[in-house]
Amino acid sequence: MSGITVHYFDIYGRADVIRMILHYAGAAFEDHKIQFQEWPQLKGSGFAEFSQLPIVDVDGHRLAQTQSISRYLCNKFGYGAAEGEETYWTESLCDLCEDIGSTITPLAFNKDFEGLSKVFTEKVPEWLRIIEARLDKNNGGSGYFVGNHPTRADFHVFAVLHNIIEKFHPETLEGHNKLRQWKVRFLNSSRTLKTFLETREPRDF
Template sequence: MPSYKLTYFDVRGLAEASRLLFHLAGVPFEDKRITFGDGSWEKLKDSTPFGQIPVLSVDGFEIPQSAAILRYLAKKFGFAGKTPEEQAWADAIVDQFKDFFGAFRQLIVAQRGGKSAEEIEKITSEVVKPAQESYFKILNGILEKNKSGFLVGNGITFADLVIAENIESLEKFGFFNASEQPKLSALREKVYTQPSLKSYLASRPDSQI
């Protein structure tokens, strides 16, 4: 088996779905976590392929970009969808997440950049809320049609991991109310109750995102 190392900040963020995937598949990996703000990242940045993390190293070969990493591992471990059509749908759902996250990221940037309460409220109402409404409508529509409770086919794929993690972050930011979203809550539950994830989920470092 190759030697895998996944490097990211010490938060869930854009690496957590890949971390979950390693645990789901029972594949050992080095979960390399960089502390933000102590200069470690600045030292590492220029040596990464795109000047950003997460980066996956596979026997020293480096792959950047969270969704590319996740898709690569999902194909290796058998969680990418069972047919080309299932794979395309898992991809489409993750791309939809990325579109939504582009909107949500504007809020995070504004909050961390110390923008005024008024500007943050404007981004929330004009950008994040409309994007979230459309995103949740799409996800609920998929879960309505796909009777397995997972997003694609009849088993868990990397798309389920991405969406469950995103729901977790949205809840921590006050953008997700479990009682209003029974289907999405049930999806997160189905992911988080996978037996092979139990030990990691009970011990992982918590973070807002």
């Protein structure tokens, strides 16, 4: 079985960073959207090793766990971080993005607008400060987050900014000019990612 299939719910959620990596790379893949009502049966069938989504099939191998899938695909498509210190700079940013996603997405899913507003006031400004400082640390923010080519840090930060920060409270990005400019540059560097984001049907989260 050759080819790539992403299995996930019909939302952005955890799978979107994976979709973004694949589109950025210009890789063909099937985007299998699973309806929430289909999931209990599929889950009970042993379809997913960890009983959760996303799942990605790559050339006959079934992969699970978002961070591991992202790492695998980034290595496969040439977006791996260099060994040593660059691995740390990359992975720690991805860990922060995971913290941001796992704090905010459940609030959005449960339509907890009060909770969302509290997080955007109390936590997001500090998270954005840290992310922008990291960008600035690498060549003054003129390129990528780590080293001289895209790594998975770029994809995970991009997904957080695009699907979470800009979607719910875009004004929190005001004043973060380097971050905003980086995002535009990053998006413009892949026509396939840009087209995907501009032409797909919108989802709430």
